[in-house]
Amino acid sequence: MFAEVIVDIAHSDVDKIFDYACGEEIVPGMRVTVPFGRSVVTGFVMRVKENTEVPPDKLREVLRTDEDFPALTAETLRLAETITARYRVPMALTLRLFLPAEMRTGKVAKRYRNICTLTKEPFTLAERAKAQHALVAYLKEVGEADSAHLRERFGAALKTLQEKGIILMQKRRVLRDPYRGEEGEKVERKLTPLQQSAFERIKTTEKTVSLLHGVTGSGKTEIYLSLIADTLKAGKTAIFLVPEISLTPQMLMQLRARFGSFAAILHSGLSAGERFDEWMRLREGSARIAIGARSAVFAPIENIGIIVIDEEHDGSYISENSPRYTTFDIALLRARHNGCKLVLGSATPSIETYRRATGGEFELIKLSERINARPMPEVRIVDMRREVRRGNVSAFSLTLREKLSECLEKGNQAILFLNRRGFSQMVICRDCGYTAKCENCDISLTYHSDEDCFKCHYCGARYRMPPACPACGGKHLGYMGTGTQRVVSDLKKLYPRARILRMDVDTTSGKEGHYRILKQFSSREADILVGTQMVAKGHDFPQVTLVGILDADMSLHFADYRSGERTFQLVTQVAGRSGRAQEPGEVVLQTYDPENYILRFAAHYDYEGFYAHEISMRAATMFPPFAKIIRVMVTGEDEKETLEALKAVYEKLQRVYAAHSEEFLFFNRMHSPIKRIQNKFRYQVLMRLTDGKVLKKIYDICAEEHHKNVLIYVEENPSNLS
Ligand code: ADP
Ligand code: ZN
Numbered sequence: 001m002f003a004e005v006i007v008d009i010a011h012s013d014v015d016k017i018f019d020y021a022c023g024e025e026i027v028p029g030m031r032v033t034v035p036f037g038r039s040v041v042t043g044f045v046m047r048v049k050e051n052t053e054v055p056p057d058k059l060r061e062v063l064r065t066d067e068d069f070p071a072l073t074a075e076t077l078r079l080a081e082t083i084t085a086r087y088r089v090p091m092a093l094t095l096r097l098f099l100p101a102e103m104r105t106g107k108v109a110k111r112y113r114n115i116c117t118l119t120k121e122p123f124t125l126a127e128r129a130k131a132q133h134a135l136v137a138y139l140k141e142v143g144e145a146d147s148a149h150l151r152e153r154f155g156a157a158l159k160t161l162q163e164k165g166i167i168l169m170q171k172r173r174v175l176r177d178p179y180r181g182e183e184g185e186k187v188e189r190k191l192t193p194l195q196q197s198a199f200e201r202i203k204t205t206e207k208t209v210s211l212l213h214g215v216t217g218s219g220k221t222e223i224y225l226s227l228i229a230d231t232l233k234a235g236k237t238a239i240f241l242v243p244e245i246s247l248t249p250q251m252l253m254q255l256r257a258r259f260g261s262f263a264a265i266l267h268s269g270l271s272a273g274e275r276f277d278e279w280m281r282l283r284e285g286s287a288r289i290a291i292g293a294r295s296a297v298f299a300p301i302e303n304i305g306i307i308v309i310d311e312e313h314d315g316s317y318i319s320e321n322s323p324r325y326t327t328f329d330i331a332l333l334r335a336r337h338n339g340c341k342l343v344l345g346s347a348t349p350s351i352e353t354y355r356r357a358t359g360g361e362f363e364l365i366k367l368s369e370r371i372n373a374r375p376m377p378e379v380r381i382v383d384m385r386r387e388v389r390r391g392n393v394s395a396f397s398l399t400l401r402e403k404l405s406e407c408l409e410k411g412n413q414a415i416l417f418l419n420r421r422g423f424s425q426m427v428i429c430r431d432c433g434y435t436a437k438c439e440n441c442d443i444s445l446t447y448h449s450d451e452d453c454f455k456c457h458y459c460g461a462r463y464r465m466p467p468a469c470p471a472c473g474g475k476h477l478g479y480m481g482t483g484t485q486r487v488v489s490d491l492k493k494l495y496p497r498a499r500i501l502r503m504d505v506d507t508t509s510g511k512e513g514h515y516r517i518l519k520q521f522s523s524r525e526a527d528i529l530v531g532t533q534m535v536a537k538g539h540d541f542p543q544v545t546l547v548g549i550l551d552a553d554m555s556l557h558f559a560d561y562r563s564g565e566r567t568f569q570l571v572t573q574v575a576g577r578s579g580r581a582q583e584p585g586e587v588v589l590q591t592y593d594p595e596n597y598i599l600r601f602a603a604h605y606d607y608e609g610f611y612a613h614e615i616s617m618r619a620a621t622m623f624p625p626f627a628k629i630i631r632v633m634v635t636g637e638d639e640k641e642t643l644e645a646l647k648a649v650y651e652k653l654q655r656v657y658a659a660h661s662e663e664f665l666f667f668n669r670m671h672s673p674i675k676r677i678q679n680k681f682r683y684q685v686l687m688r689l690t691d692g693k694v695l696k697k698i699y700d701i702c703a704e705e706h707h708k709n710v711l712i713y714v715e716e717n718p719s720n721l722s
Contacts, residue, residue, distance in 0.1 A: 002059075003047075116146070134157075216347045237305060413521070504531055568601065630716060632714055642710050646669060668686055
């Protein structure tokens with residue numbers, strides 16, 4: 001027999017099939033150790049065959065299998081080929097996506113323990129052997145126990161009894177359970193008629209993909225859970241994807257309570273051992289629901305009955321490492337392969353998804369009311385320019401202060417949200433709300449202090465800082481934004497008795513960072529939670545009746561064609577944290593641009609209005625989904641080498657451009673807006689395409705270019721162009 005092997009080295013030079021002689025025990029999907037050149041490496045068996053073209057004197061043998069089972073399933077191997085062809089990356093890189101990292105490093109393995117039990121035979125003990133009597137009595141009571149524990153407690157008696165055959169010691173596999181002792185309350189809710197009909201439609205539609213467009217608090221989660229329960233009943237498995245799992249402990253508890261050990265959780269906050277065991281439970285079939293962030297889409301399960309992508313609009317579903325896949329694409333491939341349904345859920349679907357849904361490609365299901373017809377919180381837009389004119393330059397408007405006092409007096413909780421994504425600087429006129437935009441692209445400019453100028457990230461145009469506001473002539477031009485820390489210290493002065501929690505990247509480091517803060521807040525150990533994007537995610541805090549959005553403008557003027565979409569999503573999501581239980585909620589939205597259509601639509605929960613406006617803008621300016629933005633990044637530590645690589649790629653790309661110029665709306669090479677990150681020079685070729693047809697050519701060109709010490713990769717509609 002011969003095995004076709006891909007070696008686990010992510011380099012294009014060795015990215016091909018190597019044949020090895022092997023025994024009968026080798027099956028496709030196994031990891032094997034093989035001789036390679038002068039070393040020994042791990043490889044993946046892609047196929048097994050009867051014949052080989054490799055001459056006998058050149059042929060080498062598989063040394064051993066790394067595990068006694070195929071780590072990769074048959075579906076996985078097929079999927080990996082599709083992904084590799086699509087993104088033009090070495091096969092080894094794709095295959096790694098399907099394995100827990102700790103399996104590859106070989107540092108983690110199954111854990112075993114020695115379990116002691118009493119043998120059944122009648123036995124007698126010496127009268128004086130007190131410890132032996134105690135040990136037997138103990139085991140009679142507990143049934144079985146760990147040997148280490150017994151040794152500690154009863155000392156040498158254990159060994160003696162074992163030698164006499166009175167105690168039996170057996171090796172048993174133990175699982176590291178990340179959430180032991182954290183069971184939530186088991187609540188089985190009856191679906192409301194609206195939920196029930198959504199459930200039925202998802203099950204019966206002919207379409208593979210359903211979009212569940214439901215306002216915040218409309219009970220989407222309950223529908224997912226019912227679908228998953230239904231799938232389990234049919235003997236199948238499920239994948240449930242959430243944006244960032246450590247942010248949603250409540251959801252986890254709910255799942256654990258409902259599905260117990262059938263649910264396996266894959267996420268980065270787990271220890272290596274825990275992650276490995278959760279993965280193994282799925283691979284072996286003892287767990288049948290894979291829950292996790294985007295990487296859980298690669299869960300090693302077969303016979304999938306449903307895949308759910310919750311908060312489908314979330315940016316975390318796009319991978320930032322090679323291969324730069326989109327979770328939806330992988331999920332769709334798996335859904336097709338398994339003949340199962342794929343459910344997308346969101347209160348604020350991405351423009352792209354909604355377009356496909358209204359175009360008839362996806363089943364579109366709407367839930368436009370909250371559970372029990374609870375009202376949506378009322379959103380008040382506050383004009384911050386007026387506050388400045390009145391002499392209030394603090395981060396809190398008078399309206400917000402009044403509402404906060406009211407909320408605290410009633411003993412309710414409040415969330416204050418600050419928009420902070422990266423630290424890109426924008427300038428705003430505090431008199432009129434003006435922010436600078438690119439004349440060519442209508443995209444907000446970003447200030448770069450190293451060159452003291454403003455740049456457009458989409459065309460590379462540069463602008464000087466104006467001495468006064470070009471719109472109103474005012475002199476109050478300033479940088480936008482206050483930090484969370486500052487907000488907290490100001491709040492403490494205003495409300496000395498309020499208990500305040502802060503949640504941002506600085507306070508949430510460590511495995512349990514988010515979890516701890518969220519738990520404290522939900523158990524009412526604080527009155528106000530101040531935070532960044534993290535507080536916007538799908539939390540369900542029944543006592544929150546006030547949400548303050550301190551600087552809605554920050555994301556509105558983010559240098560991204562999606563800034564409007566992002567703002568609408570953020571405002572809707574943050575507002576959705578308010579008034580989820582009996583008491584109605586309120587939202588105070590502070591802005592320098594109160595007439596802005598995005599904020600207006602968001603304040604009225606008018607997704608359709610927002611979508612209609614946004615899609616016509618995108619069509620007019622030719623941005624996605626009407627065009628594709630492609631960036632080819634060329635980065636390396638040596639500037640000369642990097643530039644040479646850039647030149648080589650650029651020349652080839654230019655030929656494609658010349659031959660298909662009708663498909664290009666924009667084509668240029670330039671420095672990246674941030675010229676160097678972590679000692680690496682960054683150059684790019686930026687393109688805007690009307691059609692996807694030349695995209696494959698671009699991938700091919702980049703895959704063929706090999707330059708030592710220089711990395712070249714393709715990004716599609718990148719979420720960050722800095
Ligand atoms: P969404 O995911 O759409 O934001 P959730 O699933 O979090 O909404 O549901 C909002 C609230 O309604 C939660 O507190 C949830 O427990 C409750 N809920 C959901 N479905 C039902 C139901 N069928 N009966 C009673 N309460 C429900
Ligand atoms: Zn521009």
